[in-house]
Amino acid sequence: MDFDLSSEQLMWRDAVHDFVNREVKPRAAEVAESATFNWEATRKMGPLGLLGLNVPEEYGGTGLEAISAAIAIEELGWACGSTALAIAAHNGLGCAPIANFGSAELKSRFLPNVVSGKGQLAALALTEPGAGSDLKGGIKTRAVRDGDDWVINGAKMWTTNASIADFIVTLVRTDSAGGSRSLSLIVVPTNLVGLSIGPAEKKMGLMGSPTHAVSYQDVRVPAANLVGEEGRGLSYTLETLDGGRIGIGALSVGLARAALEESLRYARERETFGSPIASYQAIQWMLADAATEIEAARLMVFNAAFHKLNGRPFAKQAAMAKLFATEAAERICRNAIQIHGGYGYSREFPVERIYRDARLMTIGEGTSEIQRLVIARSLLDEPSA
Numbered sequence: 001m002d003f004d005l006s007s008e009q010l011m012w013r014d015a016v017h018d019f020v021n022r023e024v025k026p027r028a029a030e031v032a033e034s035a036t037f038n039w040e041a042t043r044k045m046g047p048l049g050l051l052g053l054n055v056p057e058e059y060g061g062t063g064l065e066a067i068s069a070a071i072a073i074e075e076l077g078w079a080c081g082s083t084a085l086a087i088a089a090h091n092g093l094g095c096a097p098i099a100n101f102g103s104a105e106l107k108s109r110f111l112p113n114v115v116s117g118k119g120q121l122a123a124l125a126l127t128e129p130g131a132g133s134d135l136k137g138g139i140k141t142r143a144v145r146d147g148d149d150w151v152i153n154g155a156k157m158w159t160t161n162a163s164i165a166d167f168i169v170t171l172v173r174t175d176s177a178g179g180s181r182s183l184s185l186i187v188v189p190t191n192l193v194g195l196s197i198g199p200a201e202k203k204m205g206l207m208g209s210p211t212h213a214v215s216y217q218d219v220r221v222p223a224a225n226l227v228g229e230e231g232r233g234l235s236y237t238l239e240t241l242d243g244g245r246i247g248i249g250a251l252s253v254g255l256a257r258a259a260l261e262e263s264l265r266y267a268r269e270r271e272t273f274g275s276p277i278a279s280y281q282a283i284q285w286m287l288a289d290a291a292t293e294i295e296a297a298r299l300m301v302f303n304a305a306f307h308k309l310n311g312r313p314f315a316k317q318a319a320m321a322k323l324f325a326t327e328a329a330e331r332i333c334r335n336a337i338q339i340h341g342g343y344g345y346s347r348e349f350p351v352e353r354i355y356r357d358a359r360l361m362t363i364g365e366g367t368s369e370i371q372r373l374v375i376a377r378s379l380l381d382e383p384s385a
Protein backbone atom coordinates (compact mmCIF):
# COMPACT_ATOMS: atom_id res chain seq x y z
CA MET A 1 0.00 0.00 0.00
CA ASP A 2 1.70 3.20 -1.20
CA PHE A 3 -0.94 5.72 -0.17
CA ASP A 4 0.77 8.36 1.91
CA LEU A 5 -0.44 7.44 5.37
CA SER A 6 0.95 9.35 8.36
CA SER A 7 3.25 7.58 10.82
CA GLU A 8 0.36 7.54 13.34
CA GLN A 9 -1.93 5.88 10.80
CA LEU A 10 0.76 3.32 9.93
CA MET A 11 1.37 2.53 13.61
CA TRP A 12 -2.38 2.15 14.16
CA ARG A 13 -2.67 -0.17 11.13
CA ASP A 14 0.21 -2.32 12.43
CA ALA A 15 -1.26 -2.49 15.95
CA VAL A 16 -4.70 -3.53 14.67
CA HIS A 17 -3.16 -6.00 12.21
CA ASP A 18 -1.07 -7.58 14.95
CA PHE A 19 -4.12 -7.88 17.22
CA VAL A 20 -6.50 -9.38 14.63
CA ASN A 21 -3.80 -11.72 13.36
CA ARG A 22 -3.49 -13.18 16.89
CA GLU A 23 -7.02 -12.95 18.24
CA VAL A 24 -9.46 -12.89 15.33
CA LYS A 25 -8.11 -14.61 12.19
CA PRO A 26 -7.21 -17.93 13.86
CA ARG A 27 -10.84 -18.32 15.00
CA ALA A 28 -12.57 -17.15 11.80
CA ALA A 29 -13.44 -20.65 10.53
CA GLU A 30 -14.57 -21.84 13.96
CA VAL A 31 -16.92 -18.90 14.66
CA ALA A 32 -18.50 -19.38 11.23
CA GLU A 33 -18.91 -23.15 11.62
CA SER A 34 -20.30 -22.91 15.15
CA ALA A 35 -22.27 -19.69 14.51
CA THR A 36 -20.88 -18.10 17.67
CA PHE A 37 -19.78 -14.54 18.19
CA ASN A 38 -16.10 -14.05 19.13
CA TRP A 39 -16.62 -12.37 22.51
CA GLU A 40 -13.11 -13.23 23.75
CA ALA A 41 -11.47 -11.06 21.10
CA THR A 42 -14.19 -8.38 21.34
CA ARG A 43 -13.61 -7.89 25.08
CA LYS A 44 -9.97 -7.10 24.28
CA MET A 45 -10.98 -4.64 21.54
CA GLY A 46 -12.27 -2.12 24.10
CA PRO A 47 -8.86 -1.22 25.55
CA LEU A 48 -7.36 -1.20 22.04
CA GLY A 49 -9.92 1.41 20.92
CA LEU A 50 -11.70 -0.69 18.29
CA LEU A 51 -15.12 -0.34 19.93
CA GLY A 52 -15.23 3.46 19.97
CA LEU A 53 -13.80 4.40 16.59
CA ASN A 54 -16.17 7.37 16.10
CA VAL A 55 -16.83 8.09 19.77
CA PRO A 56 -15.14 11.15 21.35
CA GLU A 57 -12.53 10.42 24.02
CA GLU A 58 -14.63 12.09 26.74
CA TYR A 59 -17.14 9.23 26.36
CA GLY A 60 -14.43 6.57 26.41
CA GLY A 61 -13.93 6.31 22.64
CA THR A 62 -10.93 6.67 20.37
CA GLY A 63 -12.36 9.61 18.39
CA LEU A 64 -10.40 8.58 15.32
CA GLU A 65 -10.41 10.41 12.00
CA ALA A 66 -12.19 8.58 9.19
CA ILE A 67 -9.13 7.11 7.42
CA SER A 68 -7.86 5.43 10.60
CA ALA A 69 -11.35 4.08 11.26
CA ALA A 70 -11.42 2.61 7.72
CA ILE A 71 -7.96 1.10 8.23
CA ALA A 72 -9.22 -0.71 11.36
CA ILE A 73 -12.28 -2.11 9.57
CA GLU A 74 -10.16 -3.28 6.62
CA GLU A 75 -7.87 -5.18 8.98
CA LEU A 76 -10.86 -6.75 10.75
CA GLY A 77 -12.32 -7.75 7.35
CA TRP A 78 -9.02 -9.34 6.39
CA ALA A 79 -9.16 -11.41 9.59
CA CYS A 80 -12.83 -12.50 9.81
CA GLY A 81 -15.91 -11.29 7.94
CA SER A 82 -18.30 -12.13 10.77
CA THR A 83 -16.37 -10.33 13.49
CA ALA A 84 -15.70 -7.40 11.17
CA LEU A 85 -19.40 -6.95 10.33
CA ALA A 86 -20.38 -7.01 14.01
CA ILE A 87 -17.72 -4.44 14.92
CA ALA A 88 -18.41 -2.27 11.85
CA ALA A 89 -22.15 -2.26 12.64
CA HIS A 90 -21.45 -1.52 16.32
CA ASN A 91 -19.28 1.49 15.47
CA GLY A 92 -20.79 2.80 12.25
CA LEU A 93 -24.47 2.06 12.85
CA GLY A 94 -25.06 1.65 16.60
CA CYS A 95 -22.71 4.20 18.18
CA ALA A 96 -22.45 6.75 15.34
CA PRO A 97 -25.95 8.27 15.50
CA ILE A 98 -25.65 8.84 19.27
CA ALA A 99 -22.09 10.20 18.96
CA ASN A 100 -23.01 12.49 16.05
CA PHE A 101 -26.54 13.65 16.88
CA GLY A 102 -27.28 12.71 20.51
CA SER A 103 -27.28 15.05 23.50
CA ALA A 104 -24.36 15.01 25.96
CA GLU A 105 -26.66 13.27 28.43
CA LEU A 106 -27.56 10.52 25.92
CA LYS A 107 -23.89 10.01 25.01
CA SER A 108 -22.77 9.72 28.62
CA ARG A 109 -25.63 7.35 29.48
CA PHE A 110 -25.14 4.89 26.60
CA LEU A 111 -21.69 5.10 25.03
CA PRO A 112 -19.04 4.48 27.75
CA ASN A 113 -20.30 0.98 28.56
CA VAL A 114 -20.41 -0.27 24.97
CA VAL A 115 -17.05 1.18 23.92
CA SER A 116 -15.21 -0.19 26.95
CA GLY A 117 -15.57 -3.86 25.99
CA LYS A 118 -17.12 -4.50 29.41
CA GLY A 119 -20.72 -4.15 28.27
CA GLN A 120 -22.31 -5.52 25.13
CA LEU A 121 -22.37 -3.86 21.70
CA ALA A 122 -24.67 -1.39 19.91
CA ALA A 123 -27.12 -2.00 17.06
CA LEU A 124 -29.22 0.02 14.61
CA ALA A 125 -32.64 -1.22 13.47
CA LEU A 126 -33.85 0.45 10.29
CA THR A 127 -35.03 -2.39 8.07
CA GLU A 128 -38.50 -3.89 8.54
CA PRO A 129 -40.14 -6.96 7.03
CA GLY A 130 -41.74 -4.71 4.41
CA ALA A 131 -39.14 -1.94 4.07
CA GLY A 132 -35.40 -1.92 3.38
CA SER A 133 -34.38 0.35 0.52
CA ASP A 134 -37.49 2.53 0.91
CA LEU A 135 -37.20 3.66 4.53
CA LYS A 136 -38.96 6.99 4.02
CA GLY A 137 -42.17 5.49 2.67
CA GLY A 138 -42.07 2.03 4.19
CA ILE A 139 -41.38 2.35 7.94
CA LYS A 140 -44.38 1.18 9.97
CA THR A 141 -42.84 0.91 13.45
CA ARG A 142 -44.47 3.69 15.40
CA ALA A 143 -43.63 5.61 18.58
CA VAL A 144 -46.42 7.52 20.32
CA ARG A 145 -45.75 10.01 23.09
CA ASP A 146 -47.42 9.13 26.42
CA GLY A 147 -46.44 11.47 29.27
CA ASP A 148 -42.68 11.24 29.76
CA ASP A 149 -42.35 8.14 27.60
CA TRP A 150 -42.42 6.98 24.01
CA VAL A 151 -44.47 3.83 23.48
CA ILE A 152 -43.13 1.81 20.56
CA ASN A 153 -44.95 -0.86 18.53
CA GLY A 154 -43.70 -2.58 15.40
CA ALA A 155 -41.25 -5.05 13.92
CA LYS A 156 -37.71 -4.81 12.60
CA MET A 157 -35.80 -7.26 10.43
CA TRP A 158 -32.12 -8.12 9.91
CA THR A 159 -30.78 -6.25 12.95
CA THR A 160 -27.05 -7.02 13.23
CA ASN A 161 -25.92 -7.45 16.87
CA ALA A 162 -29.49 -7.37 18.31
CA SER A 163 -28.81 -10.33 20.64
CA ILE A 164 -25.40 -9.03 21.75
CA ALA A 165 -26.33 -5.37 22.20
CA ASP A 166 -26.97 -3.16 25.24
CA PHE A 167 -29.29 -1.07 23.08
CA ILE A 168 -30.83 -0.86 19.63
CA VAL A 169 -31.12 2.57 18.03
CA THR A 170 -34.51 2.24 16.34
CA LEU A 171 -35.99 4.17 13.42
CA VAL A 172 -39.64 4.90 14.16
CA ARG A 173 -42.48 6.95 12.77
CA THR A 174 -43.38 9.66 15.26
CA ASP A 175 -45.80 11.58 13.07
CA SER A 176 -48.54 9.84 11.14
CA ALA A 177 -48.63 12.63 8.53
CA GLY A 178 -45.78 10.90 6.63
CA GLY A 179 -43.01 12.62 4.69
CA SER A 180 -39.36 13.12 5.49
CA ARG A 181 -39.97 14.85 8.87
CA SER A 182 -42.12 12.06 10.30
CA LEU A 183 -39.30 9.69 11.31
CA SER A 184 -37.16 9.75 14.47
CA LEU A 185 -34.38 7.68 16.05
CA ILE A 186 -34.88 6.39 19.60
CA VAL A 187 -32.39 4.46 21.76
CA VAL A 188 -34.12 1.30 23.02
CA PRO A 189 -32.29 -0.66 25.77
CA THR A 190 -32.56 -4.40 25.05
CA ASN A 191 -33.72 -5.27 28.59
CA LEU A 192 -37.06 -3.44 28.32
CA VAL A 193 -40.37 -5.22 28.74
CA GLY A 194 -42.12 -5.79 25.40
CA LEU A 195 -38.94 -6.02 23.33
CA SER A 196 -38.31 -9.46 21.90
CA ILE A 197 -35.42 -10.61 19.79
CA GLY A 198 -36.03 -13.50 17.39
CA PRO A 199 -33.70 -16.46 16.86
CA ALA A 200 -30.52 -15.91 14.84
CA GLU A 201 -31.31 -15.81 11.12
CA LYS A 202 -30.01 -18.77 9.11
CA LYS A 203 -27.80 -16.97 6.63
CA MET A 204 -25.61 -17.85 3.66
CA GLY A 205 -22.48 -16.55 5.41
CA LEU A 206 -21.31 -14.32 8.25
CA MET A 207 -22.58 -16.94 10.70
CA GLY A 208 -20.49 -15.51 13.54
CA SER A 209 -22.30 -12.18 13.23
CA PRO A 210 -25.74 -12.58 14.82
CA THR A 211 -28.65 -11.09 12.84
CA HIS A 212 -32.21 -11.03 14.22
CA ALA A 213 -35.77 -9.91 13.76
CA VAL A 214 -36.84 -7.64 16.64
CA SER A 215 -40.40 -6.97 17.76
CA TYR A 216 -41.67 -4.10 19.89
CA GLN A 217 -44.92 -4.51 21.80
CA ASP A 218 -45.85 -1.45 23.86
CA VAL A 219 -42.18 -0.87 24.66
CA ARG A 220 -41.95 2.15 26.99
CA VAL A 221 -38.83 4.26 26.53
CA PRO A 222 -38.06 7.52 28.37
CA ALA A 223 -38.63 10.61 26.20
CA ALA A 224 -34.97 11.52 26.81
CA ASN A 225 -33.89 8.52 24.69
CA LEU A 226 -34.79 10.41 21.52
CA VAL A 227 -31.66 10.98 19.41
CA GLY A 228 -31.33 14.69 18.55
CA GLU A 229 -34.56 16.30 17.37
CA GLU A 230 -37.91 14.65 16.74
CA GLY A 231 -38.63 14.36 13.01
CA ARG A 232 -34.99 14.35 11.93
CA GLY A 233 -34.58 10.56 12.01
CA LEU A 234 -34.41 10.15 8.25
CA SER A 235 -31.65 12.72 7.74
CA TYR A 236 -29.68 11.31 10.73
CA THR A 237 -30.10 7.83 9.24
CA LEU A 238 -28.96 8.81 5.75
CA GLU A 239 -25.89 10.58 7.18
CA THR A 240 -25.14 7.55 9.37
CA LEU A 241 -25.40 5.26 6.34
CA ASP A 242 -22.98 7.48 4.37
CA GLY A 243 -20.37 6.84 7.07
CA GLY A 244 -21.32 3.16 7.37
CA ARG A 245 -20.78 2.71 3.64
CA ILE A 246 -17.12 3.73 4.00
CA GLY A 247 -16.89 0.94 6.60
CA ILE A 248 -18.52 -1.69 4.36
CA GLY A 249 -16.18 -0.64 1.53
CA ALA A 250 -13.18 -1.04 3.85
CA LEU A 251 -14.46 -4.39 5.12
CA SER A 252 -14.79 -5.58 1.51
CA VAL A 253 -11.20 -4.54 0.76
CA GLY A 254 -10.12 -6.65 3.74
CA LEU A 255 -12.11 -9.70 2.57
CA ALA A 256 -10.71 -9.36 -0.96
CA ARG A 257 -7.15 -9.01 0.39
CA ALA A 258 -7.53 -12.24 2.37
CA ALA A 259 -8.90 -14.04 -0.71
CA LEU A 260 -5.97 -12.79 -2.83
CA GLU A 261 -3.43 -13.94 -0.22
CA GLU A 262 -4.98 -17.42 -0.19
CA SER A 263 -4.98 -17.46 -4.00
CA LEU A 264 -1.30 -16.48 -4.24
CA ARG A 265 -0.33 -19.16 -1.74
CA TYR A 266 -2.33 -21.84 -3.54
CA ALA A 267 -1.21 -20.82 -7.05
CA ARG A 268 2.45 -21.17 -6.04
CA GLU A 269 1.92 -24.62 -4.49
CA ARG A 270 -0.52 -26.37 -6.82
CA GLU A 271 1.03 -28.05 -9.85
CA THR A 272 -0.68 -29.23 -13.04
CA PHE A 273 0.98 -30.48 -16.23
CA GLY A 274 4.33 -30.39 -14.40
CA SER A 275 4.24 -26.69 -13.43
CA PRO A 276 2.77 -24.53 -10.65
CA ILE A 277 -0.55 -23.06 -11.79
CA ALA A 278 0.97 -19.62 -10.98
CA SER A 279 3.04 -20.03 -14.16
CA TYR A 280 -0.08 -19.93 -16.36
CA GLN A 281 -1.20 -16.60 -17.76
CA ALA A 282 -4.88 -17.41 -17.12
CA ILE A 283 -4.15 -17.59 -13.38
CA GLN A 284 -1.75 -14.63 -13.40
CA TRP A 285 -4.41 -12.40 -14.96
CA MET A 286 -6.90 -13.22 -12.24
CA LEU A 287 -4.24 -12.41 -9.61
CA ALA A 288 -3.26 -9.18 -11.38
CA ASP A 289 -6.87 -8.05 -11.72
CA ALA A 290 -7.51 -8.81 -8.05
CA ALA A 291 -4.50 -6.80 -6.86
CA THR A 292 -5.45 -3.89 -9.15
CA GLU A 293 -9.06 -3.81 -7.98
CA ILE A 294 -8.03 -4.01 -4.31
CA GLU A 295 -5.75 -1.03 -4.73
CA ALA A 296 -8.42 0.97 -6.57
CA ALA A 297 -11.08 0.06 -4.00
CA ARG A 298 -8.87 1.05 -1.07
CA LEU A 299 -8.05 4.40 -2.66
CA MET A 300 -11.77 5.06 -3.19
CA VAL A 301 -12.48 4.16 0.46
CA PHE A 302 -9.69 6.51 1.60
CA ASN A 303 -10.95 9.24 -0.74
CA ALA A 304 -14.43 9.05 0.79
CA ALA A 305 -12.89 9.03 4.28
CA PHE A 306 -10.69 12.01 3.32
CA HIS A 307 -13.77 14.00 2.27
CA LYS A 308 -15.46 13.06 5.55
CA LEU A 309 -12.56 13.99 7.81
CA ASN A 310 -12.24 17.36 6.06
CA GLY A 311 -15.90 18.12 6.66
CA ARG A 312 -16.79 18.05 2.95
CA PRO A 313 -19.94 16.40 1.56
CA PHE A 314 -19.07 12.73 1.04
CA ALA A 315 -22.32 10.89 0.21
CA LYS A 316 -21.38 10.42 -3.46
CA GLN A 317 -17.80 9.35 -2.66
CA ALA A 318 -19.01 6.89 0.01
CA ALA A 319 -21.60 5.40 -2.38
CA MET A 320 -18.96 5.05 -5.13
CA ALA A 321 -16.48 3.45 -2.73
CA LYS A 322 -19.06 0.99 -1.41
CA LEU A 323 -20.35 0.14 -4.90
CA PHE A 324 -16.89 -0.48 -6.35
CA ALA A 325 -15.27 -2.17 -3.34
CA THR A 326 -18.15 -4.58 -2.67
CA GLU A 327 -18.59 -5.60 -6.31
CA ALA A 328 -14.81 -5.96 -6.75
CA ALA A 329 -14.63 -8.10 -3.59
CA GLU A 330 -17.28 -10.41 -4.96
CA ARG A 331 -15.38 -10.84 -8.25
CA ILE A 332 -12.08 -11.37 -6.43
CA CYS A 333 -13.56 -13.96 -4.06
CA ARG A 334 -15.27 -15.73 -6.98
CA ASN A 335 -11.95 -15.93 -8.82
CA ALA A 336 -10.15 -17.07 -5.66
CA ILE A 337 -12.41 -20.14 -5.70
CA GLN A 338 -11.71 -20.62 -9.42
CA ILE A 339 -7.97 -20.54 -8.75
CA HIS A 340 -8.40 -23.20 -6.06
CA GLY A 341 -10.31 -25.48 -8.45
CA GLY A 342 -12.37 -28.15 -6.65
CA TYR A 343 -10.67 -27.38 -3.34
CA GLY A 344 -12.06 -23.84 -3.53
CA TYR A 345 -15.52 -25.33 -3.17
CA SER A 346 -14.53 -27.14 0.02
CA ARG A 347 -15.02 -25.81 3.54
CA GLU A 348 -11.45 -26.95 4.22
CA PHE A 349 -10.16 -23.85 2.41
CA PRO A 350 -10.94 -20.30 3.65
CA VAL A 351 -11.93 -18.89 0.24
CA GLU A 352 -15.27 -20.71 0.37
CA ARG A 353 -16.21 -18.90 3.60
CA ILE A 354 -14.79 -15.55 2.47
CA TYR A 355 -16.85 -15.75 -0.75
CA ARG A 356 -20.07 -16.34 1.21
CA ASP A 357 -19.21 -13.49 3.60
CA ALA A 358 -18.45 -11.10 0.74
CA ARG A 359 -21.85 -11.74 -0.87
CA LEU A 360 -23.67 -9.66 1.77
CA MET A 361 -21.65 -6.54 1.11
CA THR A 362 -23.47 -5.54 -2.10
CA ILE A 363 -26.77 -5.71 -0.14
CA GLY A 364 -26.31 -4.43 3.44
CA GLU A 365 -26.27 -0.66 4.18
CA GLY A 366 -27.85 0.01 0.81
CA THR A 367 -27.79 -2.32 -2.19
CA SER A 368 -25.61 -1.68 -5.24
CA GLU A 369 -28.74 -0.43 -7.00
CA ILE A 370 -29.34 2.13 -4.25
CA GLN A 371 -25.66 3.24 -4.41
CA ARG A 372 -26.07 3.84 -8.16
CA LEU A 373 -29.23 5.80 -7.41
CA VAL A 374 -27.36 8.00 -4.87
CA ILE A 375 -24.49 8.56 -7.32
CA ALA A 376 -26.79 9.35 -10.26
CA ARG A 377 -28.90 11.76 -8.19
CA SER A 378 -25.77 13.54 -7.06
CA LEU A 379 -24.51 13.82 -10.67
CA LEU A 380 -27.84 15.13 -11.90
CA ASP A 381 -28.00 17.69 -9.07
CA GLU A 382 -24.56 19.08 -9.94
CA PRO A 383 -24.65 22.17 -12.15
CA SER A 384 -23.79 21.27 -15.77
CA ALA A 385 -20.38 22.42 -17.04
Ligand SMILES: Cc1cc2nc3c(=O)[nH]c(=O)nc-3n(C[C@H](O)[C@H](O)[C@H](O)COP(=O)(O)OP(=O)(O)OC[C@H]3O[C@@H](n4cnc5c(N)ncnc54)[C@H](O)[C@@H]3O)c2cc1C
Pocket residue numbers: 089093124125126127130131132133134157158159160161203206211360363364365366367368369370373
Ligand atom coordinates in the same frame (compact mmCIF):
# COMPACT_ATOMS: atom_id res chain seq x y z
C1 LIG B 1 -26.72 -10.10 7.10
C2 LIG B 1 -27.53 -8.84 7.07
C3 LIG B 1 -27.30 -7.86 8.04
C4 LIG B 1 -28.09 -6.70 8.06
N1 LIG B 1 -27.92 -5.79 9.07
C5 LIG B 1 -28.81 -4.76 9.18
C6 LIG B 1 -28.78 -3.89 10.33
O1 LIG B 1 -27.94 -4.03 11.23
N2 LIG B 1 -29.75 -2.93 10.43
C7 LIG B 1 -30.70 -2.74 9.46
O2 LIG B 1 -31.53 -1.87 9.60
N3 LIG B 1 -30.72 -3.52 8.35
C8 LIG B 1 -29.81 -4.53 8.19
N4 LIG B 1 -29.85 -5.36 7.10
C9 LIG B 1 -30.86 -5.11 6.06
C10 LIG B 1 -30.28 -4.55 4.77
O3 LIG B 1 -29.80 -3.24 4.97
C11 LIG B 1 -31.39 -4.61 3.71
O4 LIG B 1 -31.60 -5.98 3.40
C12 LIG B 1 -31.05 -3.84 2.46
O5 LIG B 1 -31.04 -2.46 2.72
C13 LIG B 1 -32.05 -4.12 1.33
O6 LIG B 1 -33.35 -3.99 1.77
P1 LIG B 1 -34.41 -5.16 1.47
O7 LIG B 1 -33.79 -6.44 1.88
O8 LIG B 1 -35.71 -4.78 2.06
O9 LIG B 1 -34.52 -5.19 -0.12
P2 LIG B 1 -35.54 -4.32 -1.01
O10 LIG B 1 -35.47 -2.90 -0.62
O11 LIG B 1 -36.87 -4.97 -1.00
O12 LIG B 1 -34.88 -4.49 -2.45
C14 LIG B 1 -35.04 -5.67 -3.23
C15 LIG B 1 -34.31 -5.46 -4.57
O13 LIG B 1 -34.89 -4.34 -5.27
C16 LIG B 1 -33.87 -3.39 -5.55
N5 LIG B 1 -34.45 -2.03 -5.45
C17 LIG B 1 -35.21 -1.53 -4.45
N6 LIG B 1 -35.55 -0.27 -4.71
C18 LIG B 1 -34.99 0.05 -5.91
C19 LIG B 1 -34.97 1.21 -6.75
N7 LIG B 1 -35.59 2.36 -6.37
N8 LIG B 1 -34.28 1.16 -7.91
C20 LIG B 1 -33.66 0.02 -8.29
N9 LIG B 1 -33.63 -1.11 -7.56
C21 LIG B 1 -34.28 -1.09 -6.38
C22 LIG B 1 -32.80 -3.61 -4.50
O14 LIG B 1 -31.55 -3.10 -4.92
C23 LIG B 1 -32.82 -5.13 -4.41
O15 LIG B 1 -32.10 -5.67 -5.48
C24 LIG B 1 -29.06 -6.49 7.03
C25 LIG B 1 -29.25 -7.47 6.04
C26 LIG B 1 -28.53 -8.63 6.07
C27 LIG B 1 -28.81 -9.67 5.01
